[in-house]
Amino acid sequence: MSTPKPPSRLAYLTIVLLLSLSFSISVAASEDSDDIDELIALDEAEEGGGSGTHNPKPSSEAEVLTKAQRIVLELNNDNTQRAIDGNEYVLVLGYAPWCVRSAELMPRFAEAASSLNELKSPLLMAKIDAERYPKVASNLAIKGYPTLLLFVNGTSQPYTGGFSTEEIVIWARKKTGTPIIRINSFDEANNFLKKHSMFTIGVFDKFEGPDYDEFVKAATTDNDIQFVETNSPQIANLLYPDVKSDNLFLGIVKSEPERYTSYEGDFKKDKILQFLNDNKFPLVTFLSELNSVKVYSSDKLQVYVFAEADEFKKLLEPFQDAAKKFRSKIMFVFVDIKDENLAKPFLTLFGLEDSEDTLITAFDYKTGAKYLLESDPTPARIEEFCSGLFKGILPPFYKSQSIPDNKDADILTVVGKTFDDLVLSNSKNIILEIHTPWCLNCETTSKQVEKLAKHFKGLENLVFAKIDVSVNEHPNLQVDDYPTLLFYPGANKSKPIKLSTKSSSKELAMLINKYLKEEARDDVVKDEL
Numbered sequence: 049m050s051t052p053k054p055p056s057r058l059a060y061l062t063i064v065l066l067l068s069l070s071f072s073i074s075v076a077a078s079e080d081s082d083d084i085d086e087l088i089a090l091d092e093a094e095e096g097g098g099s100g101t102h103n104p105k106p107s108s109e110a111e112v113l114t115k116a117q118r119i120v121l122e123l124n125n126d127n128t129q130r131a132i133d134g135n136e137y138v139l140v141l142g143y144a145p146w147c148v149r150s151a152e153l154m155p156r157f158a159e160a161a162s163s164l165n166e167l168k169s170p171l172l173m174a175k176i177d178a179e180r181y182p183k184v185a186s187n188l189a190i191k192g193y194p195t196l197l198l199f200v201n202g203t204s205q206p207y208t209g210g211f212s213t214e215e216i217v218i219w220a221r222k223k224t225g226t227p228i229i230r231i232n233s234f235d236e237a238n239n240f241l242k243k244h245s246m247f248t249i250g251v252f253d254k255f256e257g258p259d260y261d262e263f264v265k266a267a268t269t270d271n272d273i274q275f276v277e278t279n280s281p282q283i284a285n286l287l288y289p290d291v292k293s294d295n296l297f298l299g300i301v302k303s304e305p306e307r308y309t310s311y312e313g314d315f316k317k318d319k320i321l322q323f324l325n326d327n328k329f330p331l332v333t334f335l336s337e338l339n340s341v342k343v344y345s346s347d348k349l350q351v352y353v354f355a356e357a358d359e360f361k362k363l364l365e366p367f368q369d370a371a372k373k374f375r376s377k378i379m380f381v382f383v384d385i386k387d388e389n390l391a392k393p394f395l396t397l398f399g400l401e402d403s404e405d406t407l408i409t410a411f412d413y414k415t416g417a418k419y420l421l422e423s424d425p426t427p428a429r430i431e432e433f434c435s436g437l438f439k440g441i442l443p444p445f446y447k448s449q450s451i452p453d454n455k456d457a458d459i460l461t462v463v464g465k466t467f468d469d470l471v472l473s474n475s476k477n478i479i480l481e482i483h484t485p486w487c488l489n490c491e492t493t494s495k496q497v498e499k500l501a502k503h504f505k506g507l508e509n510l511v512f513a514k515i516d517v518s519v520n521e522h523p524n525l526q527v528d529d530y531p532t533l534l535f536y537p538g539a540n541k542s543k544p545i546k547l548s549t550k551s552s553s554k555e556l557a558m559l560i561n562k563y564l565k566e567e568a569r570d571d572v573v574k575d576e577l
């Protein structure tokens with residue numbers, strides 16, 4: 049029997065696709081939103097002449113942004129090559145004026161540019177309207193919107209950081225020679241704490257030697273956590289109370305109940321990164337548009353809670369408790385069920401898109417399995433669910449419609465729950481039509497199957513059946529093409545034969561006859577044995 053192919057990658061892609069679709073639709077509906085007006089205004093301000101004579105104090109957020117926006121160099125046909133060649137570090141944002149995600153990112157990009165400018169970063173921040181300058185954009189290898197690329201001495205690398213202003217700043221500094229902030233005084237420490245609620249701290253007596261080198265490598269390789277270092281035990285204790293060693297210590301600090309976690313392993317880059325990876329997410333991550341990519345790309349087991357924000361407050365403590373137990377193995381994510389863009393794609397995977405109840409689900413992206421806690425989420429059940437997930441003993445969830453009435457039907461309607469009974473344990477030969485509501489050629493094939501069912505009507509050992517796999521799943525039914533026609537020989541259901549949906553009805557009928565004869569012969573042989 050072929051091993052079921054994990055539906056998860058597909059599911060994941062579906063989520064991403066649905067997210068971006070629903071996302072663009074939701075904003076397209078409010079096309080004249082402030083964001084876009086603001087962007088157009090900003091662009092005009094830039095083009096119209098940055099050298100305006102009046103110079104008002106920034107009094108509104110928009111004006112602050114306008115100022116920040118000017119720090120971003122606008123690339124065009126003339127200046128791009130010079131900008132890329134003439135600077136050691138250039139971070140380029142490729143955008144399109146109509147692209148909503150670009151519009152969202154642009155103010156953050158501009159704010160980051162402003163912060164980096166204050167921090168005396170050597171990085172040049174630039175943007176290119178890829179629709180207006182398609183040739184330049186294509187030379188830079190900008191393919192979608194928004195695209196962020198870092199050019200180091202003219203060679204580009206993809207952007208791998210987060211998309212908040214702070215995350216852009218942290219990433220940019222990591223990749224441009226300042227991966228670590230050194231803290232030399234209590235003032236600096238206090239200022240740092242005002243700005244950062246999450247960071248990695250390293251305490252060294254000297255900023256040199258093999259341990260320190262590995263720390264720097266980890267800081268540079270990591271994509272999203274701010275690193276700080278100090279050689280003062282007193283300053284270290286302000287940033288991280290109970291530092292365990294004055295001359296060699298590493299810990300991570302977060303803004304939540306499990307605020308401090310210290311590193312116990314060797315100072316080796318990969319081990320430090322693994323530690324950060326296991327510990328960088330909060331006990332429970334609140335999913336948002338901003339962190340969704342990061343959350344989806346985590347390779348841990350994941351438990352998702354879908355609930356209204358108020359409902360979730362009651363569940364937060366049991367979840368934090370479970371998260372403390374399984375922290376390095378399972379990631380815990382809360383999704384506001386009212387946030388349709390985020391919640392719906394997931395709920396669709398369970399056929400529960402209309403649900404308003406609190407739901408607890410889990411995913412194992414390695415095997416592609418998904419799970420559903422199908423009883424009231426008491427703390428004990430939550431813990432049991434997580435423990436089962438961790439041990440790999442939870443029964444996976446498969447979508448199914450409710451069982452239909454097939455009385456007098458020429459073609460049986462099979463659902464997830466009846467696939468075993470009607471197809472796999474049925475000793476008759478089965479022709480199964482696998483379809484979805486959206487597939488282009490499904491209707492043609494459906495008509496053919498109806499014709500064939502009429503043609504073969506009355507034949508005792510042949511059953512025609514169909515299943516809508518957009519709402520029904522079974523581990524033994526892994527099909528990527530729709531429509532698909534399968535012939536399940538009565539004697540052996542483990543190896544269905546694929547029938548070409550491009551054949552004519554007549555060809556199909558002949559083929560089915562041939563298979564039926566072969567089956568009958570096999571039966572005779574078996575009887576004789």
Ligand SMILES: *[C@@H]1O[C@H](CO)[C@@H](O)[C@H](O)[C@H]1NC(C)=O
Nearest residue numbers: 135136137200201202224225
């Ligand atoms: C970029 O090129 C300059 C001049 O050749 C060199 O000094 C510098 O180290 C290079 N930067 C990086 C990050 O490789």
Ligand SMILES: *[C@@H]1O[C@H](CO)[C@@H](O)[C@H](O)[C@H]1NC(C)=O
Nearest residue numbers: 049050539540541542543544
């Ligand atoms: C069914 O087919 C599979 C794959 O060809 C084979 O391994 C298995 O032995 C067959 N079972 C029977 C009952 O014929």
